[in-house]
Amino acid sequence: MLTFIGLGLYDERSISVEGREALRAADRVFAEFYTSRLVGATVDDLEAYHDVEIEVRPREGVEQDPGAILDAAAEGDAVFCTAGDTMISTTHTDLRLRAEERGIDTRVIHGVTAQSAASSLTGLQNYRFGKATTLPFPYAHGGDDVPQSVIDTVEANRERGLHTVVYLDIKVGTGPTGPDPDHEEYMTADVAAALLAEGWRDELAVVIARAGSPDAVVAADRLSALAERDFGDPLHLLVIPGDLHHVEADALVGLAGAPTELVGE
Amino acid sequence: MLTFIGLGLYDERSISVEGREALRAADRVFAEFYTSRLVGATVDDLEAYHDVEIEVRPREGVEQDPGAILDAAAEGDAVFCTAGDTMISTTHTDLRLRAEERGIDTRVIHGVTAQSAASSLTGLQNYRFGKATTLPFPYAHGGDDVPQSVIDTVEANRERGLHTVVYLDIKVGTGPTGPDPDHEEYMTADVAAALLAEGWRDELAVVIARAGSPDAVVAADRLSALAERDFGDPLHLLVIPGDLHHVEADALVGLAGAPTELVGE
Numbered sequence: 001m002l003t004f005i006g007l008g009l010y011d012e013r014s015i016s017v018e019g020r021e022a023l024r025a026a027d028r029v030f031a032e033f034y035t036s037r038l039v040g041a042t043v044d045d046l047e048a049y050h051d052v053e054i055e056v057r058p059r060e061g062v063e064q065d066p067g068a069i070l071d072a073a074a075e076g077d078a079v080f081c082t083a084g085d086t087m088i089s090t091t092h093t094d095l096r097l098r099a100e101e102r103g104i105d106t107r108v109i110h111g112v113t114a115q116s117a118a119s120s121l122t123g124l125q126n127y128r129f130g131k132a133t134t135l136p137f138p139y140a141h142g143g144d145d146v147p148q149s150v151i152d153t154v155e156a157n158r159e160r161g162l163h164t165v166v167y168l169d170i171k172v173g174t175g176p177t178g179p180d181p182d183h184e185e186y187m188t189a190d191v192a193a194a195l196l197a198e199g200w201r202d203e204l205a206v207v208i209a210r211a212g213s214p215d216a217v218v219a220a221d222r223l224s225a226l227a228e229r230d231f232g233d234p235l236h237l238l239v240i241p242g243d244l245h246h247v248e249a250d251a252l253v254g255l256a257g258a259p260t261e262l263v264g265e
Numbered sequence: 266m267l268t269f270i271g272l273g274l275y276d277e278r279s280i281s282v283e284g285r286e287a288l289r290a291a292d293r294v295f296a297e298f299y300t301s302r303l304v305g306a307t308v309d310d311l312e313a314y315h316d317v318e319i320e321v322r323p324r325e326g327v328e329q330d331p332g333a334i335l336d337a338a339a340e341g342d343a344v345f346c347t348a349g350d351t352m353i354s355t356t357h358t359d360l361r362l363r364a365e366e367r368g369i370d371t372r373v374i375h376g377v378t379a380q381s382a383a384s385s386l387t388g389l390q391n392y393r394f395g396k397a398t399t400l401p402f403p404y405a406h407g408g409d410d411v412p413q414s415v416i417d418t419v420e421a422n423r424e425r426g427l428h429t430v431v432y433l434d435i436k437v438g439t440g441p442t443g444p445d446p447d448h449e450e451y452m453t454a455d456v457a458a459a460l461l462a463e464g465w466r467d468e469l470a471v472v473i474a475r476a477g478s479p480d481a482v483v484a485a486d487r488l489s490a491l492a493e494r495d496f497g498d499p500l501h502l503l504v505i506p507g508d509l510h511h512v513e514a515d516a517l518v519g520l521a522g523a524p525t526e527l528v529g530e
Contacts, residue, residue: 006385009375013283016273016377020282085377087385089392090512096388097519108385110274110377110477112281112350115391117375120271120352123361126380127354127397131427134392160421162396212375247355254362 002073002099004092006085006111007031009212011040012049019081019109020050027076029054030069032062034172035091036083039234040213054081058173058181066095073104085111117211118165118239121218123251124206128242130157132165135192135238137185139176140169146195154240161243168192168236186234193226193238204262206239206252207231220258267338267364269357271350271376272296274477276305277314284346284374285315292341294319295334297327299437300356301348304500305478319346323438323446331360338369350376382476383430383504386483388516389471393507395422397430400457400503402450404441405434411460419505426508433457433501451499458503459492469527471504471517472496485523 003022008014015023023029029052031043038046047054062069072078086092087108099106119126133153138144150166157164168187175183189207196205201224209217209231217231226238244252244263252258268287273279280288288294294317296308303311312319327334337343351357352373364371384391398418403409415431422429433452440448454472461470466489474482474496482496491503509517509528517523 006377008281011283013286014281016279016281017285018276018278021278085381085385087388088381088390090388090390090510090516093388093512093516097515100519107479108481110382110385112271112375112377113381113391116350116353116378116381120350120373120375123352123355123358125353125355126378127399129396131395131425132392156425160396214372245355247358250362251355251358254365 001077002069002104002106003077003079003109004086004096004106005079005081005109007038007081007083008111009084009114009117010210011038011213012046014038014112014212016109016111019111022109023050023052023079023081025077026052026079028072029079029081030057031055031081032057032059033083034059035089036170036235037172038083039210062095066098069095070099070102070104073099074102084113088113112212114167114211114237115165118208118237121208121211121216122206122239123255124163124239124241124248125245128161128163128245130160130162130164130242132167134167134169135187135195136169137171137187140171145198151199158242163242164240166192166238166240168238187236188234189231189236189238190227190229192236193223197223197227204241204258206241206256207236208239209236211235211237218256220252220256222262266342267369267371268342268344268374269351269361269371270344270346270374272303272346272348273376274349274379274382275475276303276478277311279303279377279477281374281376284376287374288315288317288344288346290342291317291344293337294344294346295322296320296346297322297324298348299324300354301435301500302437303348304475304498327360331363334360335364335367335369338364339367349378353378377477379432379476379502380430383473383502386473386476386481387471387504388520389428389504389506389513390510393426393428393510395425395427395429395507397432399432399434400452400460401434402436402452405436410463416464423507428507429505431457431503431505433503452501453499454496454501454503455492455494457501458488462488462492469506469523471506471521472501473504474501476500476502483521485517485521487527
């Protein structure tokens, strides 16, 4: 059996009770932290809290050489875990399909995602979000500005009145000059706001820092103003609102400090 | 302090470890199950498992008379919980804003949402979903077919190649003839598929039944074929896929039994 467990957003207690029980009962526990990580817990913290040994795999060890994980799952109860929910992007779908092809049972124990938290913490309604996008580090896409695909996604959503989640780039194990096992870099919201403000200086945006943690910060202001602020430790993301329902506008003012003139009130 | 806790999708163990600890430590625990419910646990199950007394409130008791909840939060540690994540729709944003206005600290402990599970269980990538929609019972919108807003949302997403989550109507405490405390009705995926098949007979859709449970079912087929099947107990939802990335197509075939001719493979 191969069980995919989402660890949720922040620390060793963000996992579900069901996930915790499955983790403890597993014969072998694998994890990867190159797609995201828990900023409130180290691997040692996780191991101590859950009383398990965790085998952390780099990208090559999961994507090019999944054999060890599949063998463990064929022989006993193996767990593969990540921050957030393990399966919401297609990154690990291949691992699940390979397991099924080998006749290994699989199941998914969900974790809370940044997407849910973006809606929950801002008061922006989950029904009113369009397609999400990711803002890459300029060096990662070979330009020095915002890729056209990001601009197109935000504008296509806004034409329909919809909000856009803008995920911020994470580089773990790969740096500006290529593979580097020690490289760990998280785009912060002030940097992202500065990039986006080049085209949308006075547009309203909402920063969410450390979603899922006890000190989560939610701040709404003009992009140019957000670019001047410091939101502390990662992970950060941005939301570019579309049209605002009056309860959404109230929430951005009351929960995120939005200037009232920006929310049409 | 008023803590909003998402109970997650299925039963008493779908809550996060952090949420469980906050629930146990609270002076008073309120809950509502009219926006959604846990199909794998009764209120008695929740009370026994978490060793708390839960005061379940109907819609009027939350939305028109939130005073008792706010008083409890002013005097001690109060918890307000729901299935899924408490704050992803604007339904309870008003309660949070009222608390903040009274100077009561609030925090949110997230729960897993059906939106995350829809992506995670199907292998459809979270980045490739557009706006979501809800299919109401025909009697609830005064027609006998699919509202134009649902069709418009699916078509606008498909123009951009995006997937659509179609939530299915839940009626608790309100029936065809108005308020009724004993009424509990959940649209099932076969009924939804039959409604949608009137316009989109041979279109591919994906049913997700009992997301977050040990017996979750994921099934991809033509709408007209899904309309003939029985997916068991609620809750159900549907996804109408847009363009498929090749890993998404593989996932729909491998994990959801999609006929290969429907996924372009």
